[in-house]
Amino acid sequence: MSATFSVEVCYALPDAQTLIAIDVPAGATVQQAIDASGILRKHPEIDLSKQKVGIYxxxxxxxxxxxxxxxxxxxxxxxxxxxxxxxxxxxxxRREGSIEGRKWLSKDSR
Incomplete structure (x- = not known):
C-alpha cells in the first residue's frame, strides 16, 4: 500500500468559499490535487491557464x-x-478633510 497525504483544495468567491479535503498519493502535484478534488466541475469558470494557484x-x-x-x-x-x-x-x-485617516480636530470642536 502506498503512502497518501491529506490536502485541501480551496477556491473563494466574494460570497462563498469551496474547501474540499482529499487524500492524494505521496508525490502528487498541485494539478493532480485540483483534478482529484473535482473543483473544476463545481466551478467551470476556473481557467488554470490564466489563474494562479498556490499553497498557503x-x-x-x-x-x-x-x-x-x-x-x-x-x-x-x-x-x-x-x-x-x-x-x-x-x-x-484627504478629500473628506483628514490626512491618512486621522481626523484633525478643528478649534470649534475642542
Missing amino acids: GKVKPLDAPLADHDRVEIYRPLIVDPKMARQRRVDKT
Missing part, C-alpha cells in the same frame, strides 16, 4: 509537489491593482 498563500506552479496537510488555493484574478485601490482610499480620505 505562496504562488506555486501546477507541477509543484505537495506535502501532507497542504492547502492548495486557486486565486481569482484581481479586479483592481492593490496599490491603485489604496491610493484611491487615501485620496478619498
Whole structure:
C-alpha cells in the first residue's frame, strides 16, 4: 500500500468559499490535487491557464509537489491593482478633510 497525504483544495468567491479535503498519493502535484478534488466541475469558470494557484498563500506552479496537510488555493484574478485601490482610499480620505485617516480636530470642536 502506498503512502497518501491529506490536502485541501480551496477556491473563494466574494460570497462563498469551496474547501474540499482529499487524500492524494505521496508525490502528487498541485494539478493532480485540483483534478482529484473535482473543483473544476463545481466551478467551470476556473481557467488554470490564466489563474494562479498556490499553497498557503505562496504562488506555486501546477507541477509543484505537495506535502501532507497542504492547502492548495486557486486565486481569482484581481479586479483592481492593490496599490491603485489604496491610493484611491487615501485620496478619498484627504478629500473628506483628514490626512491618512486621522481626523484633525478643528478649534470649534475642542
